[in-house]
Amino acid sequence: MGLELPPEESNRCVRGCCHSAVIPLHLPPASYSLVSPIARGSESTVYEARLGGERAAAKKPVLSTSEDLDKFHYQLQLLWSVFLALQLQLQFSDLEHMAVCFFGHAYLIKLCFLCIFSKLDHPGLAKLIAAHAKPPNYLLFFDFFDPPNLAEKIHVEEWSPSVQQVVSIANDLANALRYLHILGVVHRDIKPANILLDKDLHPRLADFGLAMFQKDIKLISVENWKSSGKPTGGFHKKNMVGTLIYMAPEILRKDIHTEKSDVYSYGISINELLTGVVPYTDLRAEAQVFYGAHGSRTYTEQQLTAAVVAQGLRPALALPESGAPPNLLSLIQRCWDPRPEQRPSFEDIIEELNIIQNHLGSNSFISSYPSTSNSQTSSIEVHHYQEALNWFDQGEQLVKREKKSDLTENLWSGSFDHSAVYHPTLSWGSFATCGRRETMEDTHFMLPHMSEEKDVYAFGIFDGHRGSAAAEFSVRAVPGFLKQLGQDTSPTDALAEAFVRTDIAFREELIVHQKSKRITKKDWHPGCTAVIALIVRNKLFVANAGDCRAILNRAGKPLPMTRDHVASCPKERERVIKAGTDVKWQTDTWRVGAAALQVTRSIGDDDLKPAVTAQPEIIETALSAEDEFLVIASDGLWDVVSNEDVLSIVKDTVKEPGMCSKRLATEAAERGSKDNITVIVVFLRPVSTAERIY
Numbered sequence: 073m074g075l076e077l078p079p080e081e082s083n084r085c086v087r088g089c090c091h092s093a094v095i096p097l098h099l100p101p102a103s104y105s106l107v108s109p110i111a112r113g114s115e116s117t118v119y120e121a122r123l124g125g126e127r128a129a130a131k132k133p134v135l136s137t138s139e140d141l142d143k144f145h146y147q148l149q150l151l152w153s154v155f156l157a158l159q160l161q162l163q164f165s166d167l168e169h170m171a172v173c174f175f176g177h178a179y180l181i182k183l184c185f186l187c188i189f190s191k192l193d194h195p196g197l198a199k200l201i202a203a204h205a206k207p208p209n210y211l212l213f214f215d216f217f218d219p220p221n222l223a224e225k226i227h228v229e230e231w232s233p234s235v236q237q238v239v240s241i242a243n244d245l246a247n248a249l250r251y252l253h254i255l256g257v258v259h260r261d262i263k264p265a266n267i268l269l270d271k272d273l274h275p276r277l278a279d280f281g282l283a284m285f286q287k288d289i290k291l292i293s294v295e296n297w298k299s300s301g302k303p304t305g306g307f308h309k310k311n312m313v314g315t316l317i318y319m320a321p322e323i324l325r326k327d328i329h330t331e332k333s334d335v336y337s338y339g340i341s342i343n344e345l346l347t348g349v350v351p352y353t354d355l356r357a358e359a360q361v362f363y364g365a366h367g368s369r370t371y372t373e374q375q376l377t378a379a380v381v382a383q384g385l386r387p388a389l390a391l392p393e394s395g396a397p398p399n400l401l402s403l404i405q406r407c408w409d410p411r412p413e414q415r416p417s418f419e420d421i422i423e424e425l426n427i428i429q430n431h432l433g434s435n436s437f438i439s440s441y442p443s444t445s446n447s448q449t450s451s452i453e454v455h456h457y458q459e460a461l462n463w464f465d466q467g468e469q470l471v472k473r474e475k476k477s478d479l480t481e482n483l484w485s486g487s488f489d490h491s492a493v494y495h496p497t498l499s500w501g502s503f504a505t506c507g508r509r510e511t512m513e514d515t516h517f518m519l520p521h522m523s524e525e526k527d528v529y530a531f532g533i534f535d536g537h538r539g540s541a542a543a544e545f546s547v548r549a550v551p552g553f554l555k556q557l558g559q560d561t562s563p564t565d566a567l568a569e570a571f572v573r574t575d576i577a578f579r580e581e582l583i584v585h586q587k588s589k590r591i592t593k594k595d596w597h598p599g600c601t602a603v604i605a606l607i608v609r610n611k612l613f614v615a616n617a618g619d620c621r622a623i624l625n626r627a628g629k630p631l632p633m634t635r636d637h638v639a640s641c642p643k644e645r646e647r648v649i650k651a652g653t654d655v656k657w658q659t660d661t662w663r664v665g666a667a668a669l670q671v672t673r674s675i676g677d678d679d680l681k682p683a684v685t686a687q688p689e690i691i692e693t694a695l696s697a698e699d700e701f702l703v704i705a706s707d708g709l710w711d712v713v714s715n716e717d718v719l720s721i722v723k724d725t726v727k728e729p730g731m732c733s734k735r736l737a738t739e740a741a742e743r744g745s746k747d748n749i750t751v752i753v754v755f756l757r758p759v760s761t762a763e764r765i766y
């Protein structure tokens with residue numbers, strides 16, 4: 073079943089200002105359905121949808137004021153112009169209407185030129201295929217691209233593309249932006265989260281929510297200037313849109329956006345792709361400025377803004393050791409030049425990228441740079457295998473062996489009211505550091521969109537002791553068990569089962585390998601503490617065994633979602649003694665058994681079982697609009713930073729979860745934490761494009 077175009081006369085938006093002979097603007101209700109939400113923001117929700125029998129993405133904006141409605145019509149007309157030029161069978165009436173509306177007649181020629189020469193159906197853009205512009209439903213339909221988007225691909229899947237892949241993505245994107253700029257359109261929100269990927273990893277630029285015709289941006293500024301004699305707050309606000317860490321200095325100075333501001337964000341994004349680091353979150357950038365003038369680490373929005381504008385702070389550039397050729401690095405630096413007029417145009421960028429691509433094609437070039445490809449890691453793995461066991465693999469294989477099916481559909485679908493009024497909007501990030509220790513015994517995982525239902529997320533931290541084996545094993549085994557158990561057990565039971573089964577499996581594994589002599593260490597009883605936060609639609613479940621902690625910022629106050637299981641807690645002490653193991657005051661605190669362990673619950677620690685149980689304590693709560701964010705961390709953080717301090721540090725930091733995690737961990741290290749530190753920050757409310765600034 074295809075999508076039928078209504079007759080041109082009736083194919084108009086409700087106001088009559090938008091009409092098209094190419095893109096349907098008014099859809100009969102039977103022709104589309106919304107399947108499930110993919111992403112929720114403060115300004116829109118994106119759904120997976122069906123349109124005329126085909127899969128599509130539907131963006132439904134939140135329209136609460138008449139200004140929002142104006143914006144919707146503006147966005148629709150802009151999109152329609154952008155994609156109209158791509159239709160090979162052009163309708164002259166559309167073209168003329170648009171040319172007169174937006175560009176004046178001079179643009180008509182440019183457009184004809186574009187239409188004739190643009191042989192592509194899509195120049196790297198997520199294409200608009202239809203719209204519904206009549207009350208009560210306002211929807212924009214786009215071609216559907218399977219997740220992950222580029223940001224998720226880099227930071228969640230931890231994909232590290234080859235230099236060739238980076239250059240090819242950079243080239244495709246530059247082509248998409250050149251196309252927009254020829255049409256006079258400025259995107260204003262270039263960032264990896266707005267770049268979708270097709271099956272072959274070709275990028276498709278999406279999110280035209282802030283896009284504008286350049287001439288309209290200028291118009292606003294002139295009008296504001298005239299009306300008040302000076303730019304008003306509204307003017308400032310209108311111009312200062314985008315996402316803070318990708319914003320060019322001129323925007324941060326509240327100047328107007330030009331095509332060159334897109335070039336800046338593009339440069340930041342390509343560097344992010346090369347380094348795999350969220351801008352401003354790694355140590356080198358910190359050394360440059362965050363320890364700046366006052367010797368204190370500064371991550372607030374105002375301070376970051378000041379550093380970018382006044383001190384020329386930029387994200388740490390990819391190192392030549394990454395294999396990135398020097399001319400690519402210099403191109404990135406020119407893209408983020410403080411002076412917009414010094415930045416190259418996309419025309420120039422494409423030319424340079426073509427040269428770089430040709431060089432990369434001839435192998436002579438590649439061999440002169442050390443490669444970052446798999447060769448290095450695989451040699452480490454081989455080594456690891458001979459030395460001891462790869463406990464990550466052991467944990468992974470375990471679940472594969474036990475798995476009944478590959479399906480992870482509909483986890484916990486029955487247990488909730490789907491129309492539940494409140495839907496949290498999640499964004500997440502993490503940071504893990506060895507700290508002052510020589511070895512890293514913490515592990516963690518982040519599992520967004522755990523099931524086909526998409527509204528299920530899991531985050532976990534494991535803090536190893538007496539080695540990292542248990543933490544490495546558990547970080548693979550626990551998520552596997554959860555997926556498996558989620559199909560027919562409640563979230564609480566699945567969490568408890570996952571802890572207990574992982575504990576049993578790990579201890580069995582240990583015995584098997586001791587018998588087979590693959591483990592030669594005598595008296596080795598590794599263990600780990602564990603905390604898992606599971607979010608199923610509007611419900612949060614936190615399962616904890618040991619002294620990791622999770623706190624929820626509810627209405628500005630810290631709500632502990634865990635209780636520390638340590639021998640200094642009288643209840644726990646009593647439980648352990650009842651189970652038959654001694655608890656003694658040793659040196660500075662209460663400790664369990666001969667091993668003198670401080671924690672009273674853990675995975676592993678077979679010499680202390682069953683007293684040191686793997687049975688987690690689970691706390692659940694229904695999330696509401698009062699809940700701002702969740703912080704999960706190993707004791708390396710909590711030892712030196714109080715719950716209250718954690719909240720105020722996050723509040724004071726740029727609203728980027730990876731950056732908040734990083735700031736908390738470095739704060740702990742600075743306050744003298746001697747342990748490994750792992751932090752996960754999950755925002756539960758939309759951190760909208762506009763809100764990121766204020």
Ligand SMILES: Nc1ncnc2c1ncn2[C@@H]1O[C@H](COP(=O)(O)OP(=O)(O)OP(=O)(O)O)[C@@H](O)[C@H]1O
Nearest residue numbers: 111113116118129214215216217221265279281761
């Ligand atoms: N055509 C599509 N196909 C598949 N997924 C999509 C599509 N369009 C958007 N998405 C997903 O939805 C997310 C949000 O989309 P989009 O950026 O358009 O919304 P938004 O509300 O403007 O978000 P924000 O302004 O916070 O960036 C994207 O990051 C992407 O993961």
Ligand SMILES: [Mn+2]
Nearest residue numbers: 265266278279
């Ligand atoms: Mn977006």
Ligand SMILES: [Mn+2]
Nearest residue numbers: 279281282761
């Ligand atoms: Mn947006």
